[in-house]
Amino acid sequence: MLLYLRLLKESFSFAFNALRNNKLRTFLSLLGVTIGIFSIIAVLAAVDSLDKQIKSQLSSLDSNTMYVANISFGPTEVPRWKYETFDEISYNEYKFLKAGLTDAEYVAFQLFVRRENIRYESELVSSVNTVVVSNEFTDIQYLEFDKGRFYNESESNAGKPVVVIGSEIAKSLFGNLEPIGKKVRIYGQKFTVIGVVKKEGSGLFGDSNDISIFLPANYVRNRYGDNNENFKNIVIIKPKKGVDIAGLKADVVQILRNRRGLKPDEIDSFFINIISGLQDAIDRIIGTMNTIGWVISGFSLLVGGFGIANIMFVSVKERTNLIGIQKSLGAKNRFILFQFLFEAIILALVGGLIGLVMVWIGTLIGNNVTEDFEFVLSTKNMLLGFSISSFIGLISGVIPALTASRLDPVEAIRTGM
Numbered sequence: 001m002l003l004y005l006r007l008l009k010e011s012f013s014f015a016f017n018a019l020r021n022n023k024l025r026t027f028l029s030l031l032g033v034t035i036g037i038f039s040i041i042a043v044l045a046a047v048d049s050l051d052k053q054i055k056s057q058l059s060s061l062d063s064n065t066m067y068v069a070n071i072s073f074g075p076t077e078v079p080r081w082k083y084e085t086f087d088e089i090s091y092n093e094y095k096f097l098k099a100g101l102t103d104a105e106y107v108a109f110q111l112f113v114r115r116e117n118i119r120y121e122s123e124l125v126s127s128v129n130t131v132v133v134s135n136e137f138t139d140i141q142y143l144e145f146d147k148g149r150f151y152n153e154s155e156s157n158a159g160k161p162v163v164v165i166g167s168e169i170a171k172s173l174f175g176n177l178e179p180i181g182k183k184v185r186i187y188g189q190k191f192t193v194i195g196v197v198k199k200e201g202s203g204l205f206g207d208s209n210d211i212s213i214f215l216p217a218n219y220v221r222n223r224y225g226d227n228n229e230n231f232k233n234i235v236i237i238k239p240k241k242g243v244d245i246a247g248l249k250a251d252v253v254q255i256l257r258n259r260r261g262l263k264p265d266e267i268d269s270f271f272i273n274i275i276s277g278l279q280d281a282i283d284r285i286i287g288t289m290n291t292i293g294w295v296i297s298g299f300s301l302l303v304g305g306f307g308i309a310n311i312m313f314v315s316v317k318e319r320t321n322l323i324g325i326q327k328s329l330g331a332k333n334r335f336i337l338f339q340f341l342f343e344a345i346i347l348a349l350v351g352g353l354i355g356l357v358m359v360w361i362g363t364l365i366g367n368n369v370t371e372d373f374e375f376v377l378s379t380k381n382m383l384l385g386f387s388i389s390s391f392i393g394l395i396s397g398v399i400p401a402l403t404a405s406r407l408d409p410v411e412a413i414r415t416g417m
Helices: 002-021 023-058 091-100 153-158 167-174 217-224 245-260 275-318 320-328 333-369 379-405 409-416
Strands: 066-069 104-112 116-120 123-133 145-148 162-165 183-186 189-197 212-216 232-239 271-274
Touching (some): 023 275, 104 217, 153 212, 162 183, 212 217, 275 333, 275 379, 333 379
Antiparallel strands (some): 066 232, 104 123, 104 232, 116 123, 145 189
């Protein structure tokens, strides 16, 4: 055992000295591996960061939350010309679902409307994301409040002119003033501010709550009616914990089909979009992005591997005479093999380490530049980078190392002379 440890130590020492004595060649060899490791780990880190951010955005929602609408949030077998004829989900259908779904914890109604301006005295914020929903919305998509509250069921049903605003809207309109109780103008009418949503940062799906305002759905319905072509209606359903999701979905289908008078041979004139399906689609997209990253970065690693192999063959040729002398003095084949193999692995590992350091510096810069998006370099990706580097070094160095170890000592000395 001690003999093998001494062999490894001496082989490592020979390899390190060879690299130190050929600095330019070592640098050029490192460059290919560094670029390859940087590319693949940077892509993986960026995808992991995006995945973490997306899951953080979806964490406030139950994965079984359903969105019932006349449009599909993903691919569908229903042709476009067909679903474009589907009626909007109506407010009355929302009330029927709310009353008839015993397995639903909350059922909310939402109108997707155009952006609006909001004004307080001389201060104006233009093109604000306007969320028009019933009062159950805050129980489904949990909102934390910095000040005040969300509107209650009575205010929601009556369509009271009350508004909940995001933290950035409050800052822009009121500065250091107390916003609760202030009168703002939306739709040319006065609304009373009753709540300010706690700051949450930017959102990946649509606008952040920080730059949004929340209005009772019935206020907009009473003002513009139920058949406004500029609105898109959606019913949001949060199931009770532990219920059969398939059974709840079947109940929704049955209630709406009966309400719409659909015949047994007619397809559903609505779609039930479930958050878990969206998460599965996101996971597939993330997987595809990872695969593309591996393919693109693989070419860089391939170039780096060929670079190391080429340099190692040159190194073997330059040191043929030395190899012959070492063998004539009793050096075993495995000593020569390890000597060149370690040289290739050290090259690859140092190149990989530099690549990882570059990615780490990039994440620090990215986190300082972007406040609301966190770049993450995980331990898993760091270990992966070292593993790939070692593998590239091993594969690139094994053939030159075998070639060196099998040289005939007499021929090697003669060739060197």
